[in-house]
Structures are given as structure tokens and as C-alpha cells.
Amino acid sequence: MRDFGPVALDFDTQSAIAEADRCLGCLKRPCVEACPLHSDIPSALSALAEGDVEQAGAIFRATNALPDICGYVCPHERLCEGACVLGRHGYPLAIGALERYATRHSPAPRLAPRRRSGKHILIAGAGPAGLAAASDLLAAGHQVTLIDAAPQPGGWLSSAIPTFKLPREVLNVHVDRLLRAGLRLKTGTCLGADLSLEEARQQADAVLICTGARVEAESLPGAGLAGVWQGARLLSAVLRADQDTVPQLGTRVIVLGGGGTAIDCARTAARLQAQSGQPVDVTLVYRRRAHEMPAPPRDRQAAEAEGVRFRFQAAPLALRPDPNGALQSIEFAETSPGAADESGRARPVPVPGSTFLLEADSAIVAFGWRPDPAVRRLDPALELDAAGYIRADADTGATSLPGVYAAGDAVRGPALVSQAVCDGMRAAAAISAYLRARS
Ligand SMILES: Cc1cc2nc3c(=O)[nH]c(=O)nc-3n(C[C@H](O)[C@H](O)[C@H](O)COP(=O)(O)OP(=O)(O)OC[C@H]3O[C@@H](n4cnc5c(N)ncnc54)[C@H](O)[C@@H]3O)c2cc1C
Incomplete structure (x- = not known):
């Protein structure tokens, strides 16, 4: 557990065939229903x-532009594997690992459209939604420009998701394939700053906004203290670090939050401590009960196996400094479950008189995400919902502006890679239909 290499175990050919052979081929196909992309599993x-890996890979690719990436990062136990009937009396099929096997052993064919449409689409945001849309739009013969505010494409796939969950070469293969098919990729280019939405609409026949939901949700008093990290910034710093710039977290690390980002931070912190020869002392503190954690159970089990400790029903109140202005401790209140909130889970209610302090060298705050307020300034006629996400048709991604589409977390709020891919592919199909209707 000291390194950042992938933890997913892969099948060899014989065991992949044997595992696939366990599939009952259910008539009701619950795994297909449970998959956001409705892959024909x-x-x-x-x-x-039957040993036809090419065909298996082609079937996964028919509904999913990034199937190997989903094979690594999808919470399969909640989706296809969770629905697998074999799981009722034993082990469900290892669908994620089989998807990985099939797609990694049958390279994607070259993107070579038969006809050029003469249409140009500008996509803002090169995360999974933008990459999936770019793939389908290039395949349909359009010219595609993909801009991203970050220095590299991939969205969270390259800037936060740890390499022990997703090896980067898997993402790079996709980006290279798109570039070879003629994608114009412009990193370091921000929609709304370097290029206005109006300019984008003038330059292109259609615009697709896939800018995600990437602003930290909320913070705590004391969040500016030395030793306090915002979750995605820590993950990103670790991904960029060389030997001299590895974040130093100290001996006692507390992670605040209960989502996937919090777990990724805790597992990353445990690796950093192990690498520097320290005992692992990482505690994740979550304000609700264990079964209410939004993080995938598989990731939580992995964190436990890697030495991360969990403490539930404690809500952080403030980050307290030492005399030098660095983090010394975190103040918490114990919570008890209250009435259900809008998520259907019991609201955590602070227990009067229950406050306590935990000492820490580092605190990693991972409370989730909200939309970038800059989206509001793109165009007053671009409709947003009450939370600030772009209002878009669920089937097409069409927004309130003609020829402007939106996909992924920018529409749904923080979600899953597979959902972003699904949105990007649906928007790509809708854009092609829109352009056909206009020509
Ligand atoms: C730490 C972490 C771990 C996760 N783990 C998982 C997991 O295991 N499984 C899973 O399914 N999901 C996971 N997710 C969620 C998943 O990564 C997101 O749902 C998915 O990346 C959303 O894709 P997207 O394309 O909509 O947005 P993003 O991936 O956020 O990409 C948006 C892109 O838009 C760019 N951008 C933003 N504003 C602008 C602008 N104005 N102009 C141009 N470009 C702009 C950004 O630089 C970014 O590259 C995780 C998320 C995080 C943060």
C-alpha cells in the first residue's frame, strides 16, 4: 500500500472466460437496467x-465512449454488479473487471468518419462528458474544438482521481485517439474568460458546455490555517508532485467528509505516511452513520484495509490554531439521527453539550462541490436551476439557448463518470441531429 500503482486486480484470459461463463443471461437483464449507459452486458x-474478446469490447464500446475508464472507476457494486442476480445467493459477476479485460485486450478502432459534415462544434470542458462527446462528434464527421481551462485534459480523471484507482495511461490512450482523429485541443483556455459564450457561438455551429461542478461546497472556521487542505487540491498536488514537492501531512491526519473524494483523500494520506516511513494515522470523520456514507462501500473497505480509521456521527465545528497559526485540533459535536432531509437520510443533529477536540497535524476538508458561479455570467439567457446548475433537457442536453448544449456535472451536479459519459454521448447525438436538420 506504499505506492500509487493501481489496486484493481485483473483477470487473465482463462479466468476472464470462466467468470464471463457464469453469466445467466437473465431475461429481465437487471444489470443493463442498472447501468447508466445501459451497456449490453x-x-x-x-x-x-466464447473467447471473442474483440466482439465483447465492441459491444461495450457501442454504448460507452470510455468503457475501460468506467471499468476502473464505476461503483459497480452499486450499479450492474449490485443488480446481478448471482449476488443474491453468492458472488455477483465481476462485471467491472470483465469490462476492463474486454476493452483493454481489444484496442478501440481508429476514429475514421466516412464523410465530413463541414460543421464545427466547440466543446468547453475536457472531462469525461466532453471527451465522450468529442469522440462521437468526430466519428460523425464534424470538426471539433475542445477547450479546457486546465493545463491538461481529463477533468477530475486527470486532476484528482488518484492513480491507484485509475492508471493515467488509460486516459492518455483516449486523448491520443481523439487527437489522431483531428481533435483541436486547446488547454489553458477558459470559456467566459478567454472566449465568451457569444464568441464561441459565432465561431461554431453548436456549443457544448461540460465544465463540471468544481467549486468547494462550503468550509469551516479556520479553513485558512497552515495544515488545512481542501480535498481536491491535495489530490491534485499529489498527482503533480515530484520527490521534493510531495505534500507533508505530518503524523496525525483527519479527513472530514463522507463522499468518494474524502475516501480518496484518506487513502492518499495513508500512502504518503507509509512512503515516508511513518505509521499510518489517518482518521476519516463523518457526521452521519456508516451506512449513510455516499462513498462506494468498495472504496471504504479498501481504505479500512489500508489502515484508515473511521469515526461516525461527529460533525466538525471549527479548525483550531496553535500559537503559531498552524492547525492544532478540530472541534466536533457528536450527532444523533434526526428527521429525514431531502436526500432521504436522517439529518445529523448535534447533541447538546457533546463537543470534543481531536488533535491533528493536517485536516483534509472534502465536503463536496457546487457549480462555478462564473456560469451565471456566461449569458443571462442561459437558464440555470436554483442551485446554479445549467438547465438542460435530460435526453438531449439542449439548453435555453439555441445551438447550446450542456452535459455532465455542470447539469447534474456532482455525479459519476458513467453519467457524464452518458450525457456527453446523448448531447453529441442531439447536436448531430440539430445540425442535420439545419443543413
Ligand atoms: C476525487 C474524486 C474522485 C472521484 N471518483 C469517482 C469514481 O471513482 N467513480 C466515478 O464514477 N466518479 C468519480 N468522481 C466523479 C467524477 O469524476 C465526475 O462525476 C466526472 O468527472 C464529471 O465529469 P464532467 O466531464 O462533467 O466534469 P469534470 O470531470 O469536472 O470536467 C470538467 C472540465 O471542465 C473544465 N472547465 C471548467 N470550467 C471551464 C471553463 N469555464 N472553460 C473551459 N473549461 C472549463 C475543467 O478544467 C475540467 O477539465 C470523482 C470525483 C472526484 C473529485
Whole structure:
């Protein structure tokens, strides 16, 4: 557990075929229903069971522009594997690992459209939604420009998701494939700052906004103290670090939050401590009960196995400084479950007189995300919902502005890679239909 190499275990050919052969080919296909992309899992596994890896890979690719990436990062136990009927009396099929196997052993064919449409689409945001849309729009023969405010493409896939969950070469293969198909990629280019939405609409026949939801949700008193990290910034600093710039977290690390980012931070902190020869002392503190954590159970189990401790039903109140202005401790109140909130989970209610302090060298705050307020300034006619996410048609991604589409977390709020891919592919299909209708 000292390094940042991938933890996912891969099948060899014989065991992949044997595992795929366990598929019952259920008539009701609950795994397909549970998959946000409705991948034809039974047909892919049937091909794999017969040793036809090419065909299995092609079936996964038919509905998913980034199937190998989903094979690594999807919370399968909540989706396809959670719905697998074999799981009722034993182990569900290892669908994620089989998807990884099939797609990694059958390279994606070159993107070579038969006809050029002469249309130009500008996509803002090169995360999974933007990459998936770019792939389908290039395949349809359009010219595609993909801009991203960050120095590298990938969205959270490159800037936060740790390499022990997703090896970077898997993402790089996709980006290279798009570039070889003629994608114009412009990193360091921000929609709304370097290019206005109006300019983008003038330059392109359609615009797709995939800018995510990437602003920290909220903070705590004391968040500016030395030793306090915002979750995604820590993950990003670790991904960029060389030997001299590895974040130093000290011996006692407390992670605040209960989502996937909090777990990724805790597992990253444990690796950093192990690498520097220290005992692992990382505690994740969550304000609700264990079963109410939004983080995938698989990731939580992995964190536990890697030495991360969990403390539930404690809500952080403030980050307290030492005399030098660095973090010394965190003040918490114990909570008890109250009435259900809008998420259906019991609201954590602070127990009167229950406050306590935990000493820490570092605190990592991972409370989630909200939309970038800059989206409001893109165009007053671009409709947003009450929370500030772009209002877009669920099937097409069409927004209130003609020829402007939106996809991924920028519309849904913080969600999943597979959902962003699904949105990007649907928007790509809708944009092609819109452009066909206009020509
Ligand atoms: C730490 C972490 C771990 C996660 N782990 C998982 C996981 O295991 N499984 C899973 O399914 N999901 C996971 N997620 C969620 C998943 O990564 C997101 O749902 C997904 O990346 C959303 O894709 P997107 O393309 O909509 O947005 P993003 O991935 O956020 O990409 C948006 C892109 O837009 C760019 N951008 C922003 N504003 C502008 C602008 N104005 N102009 C141009 N470019 C702009 C950004 O630089 C970024 O590259 C995780 C998220 C985090 C933060």
C-alpha cells in the first residue's frame, strides 16, 4: 500500500472466460437496467465466454465512449454488479473487471468518419462528458474544438482521481485517439474568460458546455490555517508532485467528509505516511452513520484495509490554531439521527453539550462541490436551476439557448463518470441531429 500503482486486480484470459461463463443471461437483464449507459452486458459476456474478446469490447464500446475508464472507476457494486442476480445467493459477476479485460485486450478502432459534415462544434470542458462527446462528434464527421481551462485534459480523471484507482495511461490512450482523429485541443483556455459564450457561438455551429461542478461546497472556521487542505487540491498536488514537492501531512491526519473524494483523500494520506516511513494515522470523520456514507462501500473497505480509521456521527465545528497559526485540533459535536432531509437520510443533529477536540497535524476538508458561479455570467439567457446548475433537457442536453448544449456535472451536479459519459454521448447525438436538420 506504499505506492500509487493501481489496486484493481485483473483477470487473465482463462479466468476472464470462466467468470464471463457464469453469466445467466437473465431475461429481465437487471444489470443493463442498472447501468447508466445501459451497456449490453449479457451479450458482451456471452461473447467473452466464447473467447471473442474483440466482439465483447465492441459491444461495450457501442454504448460507452470510455468503457475501460468506467471499468476502473464505476461503483459497480452499486450499479450492474449490485443488480446481478448471482449476488443474491453468492458472488455477483465481476462485471467491472470483465469490462476492463474486454476493452483493454481489444484496442478501440481508429476514429475514421466516412464523410465530413463541414460543421464545427466547440466543446468547453475536457472531462469525461466532453471527451465522450468529442469522440462521437468526430466519428460523425464534424470538426471539433475542445477547450479546457486546465493545463491538461481529463477533468477530475486527470486532476484528482488518484492513480491507484485509475492508471493515467488509460486516459492518455483516449486523448491520443481523439487527437489522431483531428481533435483541436486547446488547454489553458477558459470559456467566459478567454472566449465568451457569444464568441464561441459565432465561431461554431453548436456549443457544448461540460465544465463540471468544481467549486468547494462550503468550509469551516479556520479553513485558512497552515495544515488545512481542501480535498481536491491535495489530490491534485499529489498527482503533480515530484520527490521534493510531495505534500507533508505530518503524523496525525483527519479527513472530514463522507463522499468518494474524502475516501480518496484518506487513502492518499495513508500512502504518503507509509512512503515516508511513518505509521499510518489517518482518521476519516463523518457526521452521519456508516451506512449513510455516499462513498462506494468498495472504496471504504479498501481504505479500512489500508489502515484508515473511521469515526461516525461527529460533525466538525471549527479548525483550531496553535500559537503559531498552524492547525492544532478540530472541534466536533457528536450527532444523533434526526428527521429525514431531502436526500432521504436522517439529518445529523448535534447533541447538546457533546463537543470534543481531536488533535491533528493536517485536516483534509472534502465536503463536496457546487457549480462555478462564473456560469451565471456566461449569458443571462442561459437558464440555470436554483442551485446554479445549467438547465438542460435530460435526453438531449439542449439548453435555453439555441445551438447550446450542456452535459455532465455542470447539469447534474456532482455525479459519476458513467453519467457524464452518458450525457456527453446523448448531447453529441442531439447536436448531430440539430445540425442535420439545419443543413
Ligand atoms: C476525487 C474524486 C474522485 C472521484 N471518483 C469517482 C469514481 O471513482 N467513480 C466515478 O464514477 N466518479 C468519480 N468522481 C466523479 C467524477 O469524476 C465526475 O462525476 C466526472 O468527472 C464529471 O465529469 P464532467 O466531464 O462533467 O466534469 P469534470 O470531470 O469536472 O470536467 C470538467 C472540465 O471542465 C473544465 N472547465 C471548467 N470550467 C471551464 C471553463 N469555464 N472553460 C473551459 N473549461 C472549463 C475543467 O478544467 C475540467 O477539465 C470523482 C470525483 C472526484 C473529485
